[in-house]
Amino acid sequence: MRDFSYFRAASTEEASRATLDAGTMLLAGGTTLLDLAKCGVFEPDTLVDITHLAGLGDITVDANGATIGALAKMEEVADHPGVKAAFPAVAQSLSLAASPQLRNMATVGGNLLQRTRCPYFRDPGAFPACNKRNPGSGCSAIGGVTRNHAVLGTSRACIAVNPGDLAVALVAFDAYVEMGRRRVAIEDFYMLPGETPDWETVLKKGEIITGISIPASMAAKNSTYLKVRDRQSYEFAAASAAVGIEFEADGQTVRDIRVALGGVATKPWRARTVEQALVGTVLNVDAVEKASRLSMEDAVSHGGNRYKIELAPRVVARAILTMGGLA
């Protein structure tokens, strides 16, 4: 790691101001920052430790929904009885992520800003070309080994997957990212790579994530997070799905359905075409499988990641059928 200064922020305002300096980065759990500093991807001049700021780690759940402070640890949220009861997919997305040690360190605010696992992005020494790291330098992944690259939301400049699990569940249930003076719907918080893949979110210099709020809904209460990966635990998603369903009083007809995908796209991906195909219907296996395939209508393969186009709809279908009592 390159040499840097370290200090502890005394207030949220001080931390926010510190980000105006190009060489300064905020340090929370450190699980992404220090990892990428060791890889040579980040070369901060100053780290501002925000983990001692008061009042940013609270978790409250009531009839209106959940508010989660940015500094709440992944494990604390995963284990919170209120979150587990009202937002099971959110709790599951966290407990299926990383390892217990990392979940004890990483904060949910930092989790939303975690960077891609694209091996070309992570290795500046071997692969100088990376538009996300060094705008305009090219993309080493295109034409390279693409087994874990995105099939949705890609551009000529970047095909890196957003590796998050929590954000996928949050996108499904219309959560907001709180940034002090403003809040943004999480779906709009993330940006497609386009020609500027270095610009991943709408968070501006001088802004800091203060928390997450998730509105209560019946779909969120009756939800699941299904994650399929190369090994049983402690691995990023090959494909994942957050699904929540609210049924009409008849217990069969879908009143509200939410579907979001992880592990396959450049940002946490809401699959609205799947939702639209199933809302108002009575679920059956054939219709669910057919609707789930709509999630991949715009998918583009780059060779090694072709399997995701087959895998993801199956993950979506299995999650929907599970919540519908058909699997």
Add this chain to the structure above:
Amino acid sequence: MTRTIHLSLDINASRYELDVETRVTLLDALRENLGLTGTKKGCDQGQCGACTCHVDGKRVLSCLTLAAQVEGKQVITIEGIAAENGDLHPVQAAFIENDAFQCGYCTPGQIMSAVACIREGHAGSEEEIREYMSGNLCRCGAYNSIVAAVREAASAVTTGVAAKDKAEVA
């Protein structure tokens, strides 16, 4: 010249004063500055769990923690879990009893993780142990024995706690 910082760290019930480069991780401070070499450096990237320590009672990875971040917190390493009279921690004893290692390099991290896993209440079944020990890799593949050791230690700790509770009631 590289930037340095003075730290007062509380580790295994002792206070250590040290001057280190600001960028030094807790792992490197333990091993290189304080002579506490029981904590191992495997991947140094948060992927293997060999460097697992406890900070304020929670298991964390010391390779992704700056030494500066733990000032004011209680750090426990593998050197700090046996009893003062030298009696092994039940998890250490269970690892020996079950031959839960081959080369032994991952063992301190496995034991620190297992102590926390049991304390968290995540050692109720073989499946649960495998899930909650998944952050500790063993390249020798001693997993079956590690799971057996954690199961045995979990029941020993539970029985021990029950016996202690009974004694306190009596």
